[in-house]
Amino acid sequence: xxxxxxxxxxxxxxxxxxxxxxxxxxxxxxxxxxxxxxxxxxxxxxxxxxxxxxxxxxxxxxxxxxxxxxx
Numbered sequence: 001x002x003x004x005x006x007x008x009x010x011x012x013x014x015x016x017x018x019x020x021x022x023x024x025x026x027x028x029x030x031x032x033x034x035x036x037x038x039x040x041x042x043x044x045x046x047x048x049x050x051x052x053x054x055x056x057x058x059x060x061x062x063x064x065x066x067x068x069x070x071x
Contacts, residue, residue: 010066014054022060022068033057 019030037049037057051069055062 010051011069012050012052013048014051014065014069018069019054022065023058 014034016027016030016034019025019033020027023030023033025033034049035045037043037053038045038047040057041049041053043049051065052062054060055065
């Protein structure tokens, strides 16, 4: 049986845990960053933040973040 690779679909939403893993910052700082991104995009508390919004806010290339989230 040949090796089969399962493709994991890219997520469009980013969570505090993801930000913590990407940046190495604390959970609290990651949550604050999410709130700052929401405010910068006119969103309400609790609204989801997309990977694109995170990348625009941080200046990190979207491809790097997407690739990171696949693993």
